[in-house]
Amino acid sequence: MAHEIKSPIPGTFYRKPSPDEPPYKEVGDSVxxxxxxxxxxxxxxxxxxxxxxxxxxxxxxxxxxxxxxxGQVLVKLD
Amino acid sequence: MGIHxxxxxxxxxxxxxxxxxxxxxxxxxxxxxSDADADMLAVRIADEAVNIGPAxxxxxxxxxxxxxxxxxxxxxxxxxxxxxxxxxxxxxxxAVEDAGMIFVGPSGExxxxxxxxxxxxxxxxxxxxxxxPGSDGVITDMEEAAGLAVQIGFPVMIKASAGGGGRGIRIxxxxxxxxxxxxxxxxxxxxxxxxxxxxxxxxxxRARHIEVQILGDGTDAIHCWERECxxxxxxxxxxxxxxxxxLDEETRQTICxxxxxxxxxxxxRGAGTVEYLYDDETGKFYFIEMNTRIQVEHPVTEMITGLxxxxxxxxxxxxxxxxxxxxxxxxxxxxxxxxxNAEDPSNGFMPFPGTVSALEVPxxxxxxxxxxxxxxxxxxxFYDSLLGKLIVHGETREAACARLARALAELRIGGxxxxxxxxxALLDADDVKQNRVHTKWLEPWLETHGDTIARKMQxxxxxxx
Numbered sequence: 001m002a003h004e005i006k007s008p009i010p011g012t013f014y015r016k017p018s019p020d021e022p023p024y025k026e027v028g029d030s031v032x033x034x035x036x037x038x039x040x041x042x043x044x045x046x047x048x049x050x051x052x053x054x055x056x057x058x059x060x061x062x063x064x065x066x067x068x069x070x071g072q073v074l075v076k077l078d
Numbered sequence: 079m080g081i082h083x084x085x086x087x088x089x090x091x092x093x094x095x096x097x098x099x100x101x102x103x104x105x106x107x108x109x110x111x112s113d114a115d116a117d118m119l120a121v122r123i124a125d126e127a128v129n130i131g132p133a134x135x136x137x138x139x140x141x142x143x144x145x146x147x148x149x150x151x152x153x154x155x156x157x158x159x160x161x162x163x164x165x166x167x168x169x170x171x172x173a174v175e176d177a178g179m180i181f182v183g184p185s186g187e188x189x190x191x192x193x194x195x196x197x198x199x200x201x202x203x204x205x206x207x208x209x210x211p212g213s214d215g216v217i218t219d220m221e222e223a224a225g226l227a228v229q230i231g232f233p234v235m236i237k238a239s240a241g242g243g244g245r246g247i248r249i250x251x252x253x254x255x256x257x258x259x260x261x262x263x264x265x266x267x268x269x270x271x272x273x274x275x276x277x278x279x280x281x282x283x284r285a286r287h288i289e290v291q292i293l294g295d296g297t298d299a300i301h302c303w304e305r306e307c308x309x310x311x312x313x314x315x316x317x318x319x320x321x322x323x324x325l326d327e328e329t330r331q332t333i334c335x336x337x338x339x340x341x342x343x344x345x346x347r348g349a350g351t352v353e354y355l356y357d358d359e360t361g362k363f364y365f366i367e368m369n370t371r372i373q374v375e376h377p378v379t380e381m382i383t384g385l386x387x388x389x390x391x392x393x394x395x396x397x398x399x400x401x402x403x404x405x406x407x408x409x410x411x412x413x414x415x416x417x418x419n420a421e422d423p424s425n426g427f428m429p430f431p432g433t434v435s436a437l438e439v440p441x442x443x444x445x446x447x448x449x450x451x452x453x454x455x456x457x458x459x460f461y462d463s464l465l466g467k468l469i470v471h472g473e474t475r476e477a478a479c480a481r482l483a484r485a486l487a488e489l490r491i492g493g494x495x496x497x498x499x500x501x502x503a504l505l506d507a508d509d510v511k512q513n514r515v516h517t518k519w520l521e522p523w524l525e526t527h528g529d530t531i532a533r534k535m536q537x538x539x540x541x542x543x
């Protein structure tokens with residue numbers, strides 16, 4: 001069943017732990033509950049976004065370094 | 079060579095502060111802003127505003143080309159960098175001058191010299207200012223450095239020469255950990271700052287943070303007395319005051335004179351701050367670094383001296399010599415500043431951006447509130463959490479504390495969590511009342527008093543409801 005992972009806070013979304021590292025997840029990767037799918041930077045502090053469901057990454061709804069709002073969908077899982 | 083139109087290359091409360099100083103001097107103002115800051119207070123009060131790019135600071139407030147273009151397009155003849163962002167970037171200062179404009183601050187060369195921590199340390203030693211026991215400049219030979227660390231005694235701090243804001247620091251407890259941590263610190267510094275240079279300093283336990291405000295015109299320099307900023311969380315200051323009650327008069331004179339000597343030795347131009355650690359037990363003080371910009375905590379100095387430091391730095395940049403002699407800089411009473419951040423102290427200081435749904439600003443004698451707020455303003459999540467600074471002045475430290483308590487009780491910022499309850503709790507702490515604090519005092523105190531702050535916030539919420 002489809003599941004959406006939303007940003008808990010407003011800020012800037014990052015798909016990678018740091019610019020030189022690979023993304024946490026790619027489309028097609030399997031995701032377990034509690035897996036980190038990205039970071040949100042809010043007021044110069046970084047917060048990991050954890051999956052609150054499980055499945056396979058169908059799409060990333062925002063690009064790396066895009067601004068996001070609280071409650072915005074970041075990732076869709078199949 | 080006066081300044082006619084000043085561009086402010088910053089945001090938030092410092093942008094508001096600079097615009098006010100410029101307008102008071104009869105200078106026109108241009109405020110640059112990102113997409114996320116189009117409705118900020120500084121944009122509202124400046125004569126003109128220019129959008130310089132997206133929300134990300136790297137694409138707007140740190141974008142030299144966009145800022146210089148905005149200055150040229152609007153006919154600005156000077157740029158004020160505020161604090162943070164490009165304020166201590168020597169290449170930016172140089173680029174502003176190369177574009178035929180005035181940089182409100184020291185020369186690019188001075189910024190580079192004092193920004194290189196190891197070089198600044200060497201310069202301080204040359205000017206006769208005591209430095210923390212440590213290496214002479216950047217370490218090249220790790221074995222030799224390990225020997226030196228043993229000689230000065232552990233714990234030893236390994237610092238990145240190009241670092242800042244508490245980043246790039248390692249503490250070695252013994253020779254073995256030193257041999258492991260020093261190369262790590264060097265490669266981390268290389269990755270983070272593009273410069274792997276490191277130097278070492280003895281760790282001074284239970285030190286106070288004392289800093290001296292200076293003003294220089296490129297030829298002469300004076301000091302405007304000291305501030306104490308010992309209450310820090312994650313190496314960030316949260317509460318600052320002037321003067322420091324920890325210093326006796328003789329030490330105060332010596333430490334302040336040494337800061338002016340250092341500023342004079344580098345031909346310093348503008349407002350700057352020389353930072354020291356002060357060891358209560360031995361009465362010794364040591365230079366740690368110089369900040370070549372206006373600082374967040376400058377208002378406490380303004381409150382005790384009656385100076386407008388931002389106006390002074392703009393005048394100096396415009397070509398005026400220092401208007402005051404050392405003997406003219408008096409001090410009256412005691413001032414305290416607290417930093418109001420959009421953070422929730424009852425939830426690990428979690429950032430709390432949002433919309434200001436109510437605003438009641440404290441006023442009355444001896445109270446000043448430097449801020450970026452207005453009713454209905456939405457604080458964006460993209461920048462630091464500083465909303466403003468509440469500054470009070472009283473005849474004595476006790477009077478200033480009482481006034482701070484009164485002002486905090488009057489302050490209402492609806493829709494956001496702020497650090498105000500932290501300061502209400504600190505005012506009740508005996509160590510704070512007696513000024514028995516040091517740079518490592520606040521964090522352990524927070525661990526044991528977090529509940530008190532949460533309770534205060536609960537009471538506050540009940541009252542508001």
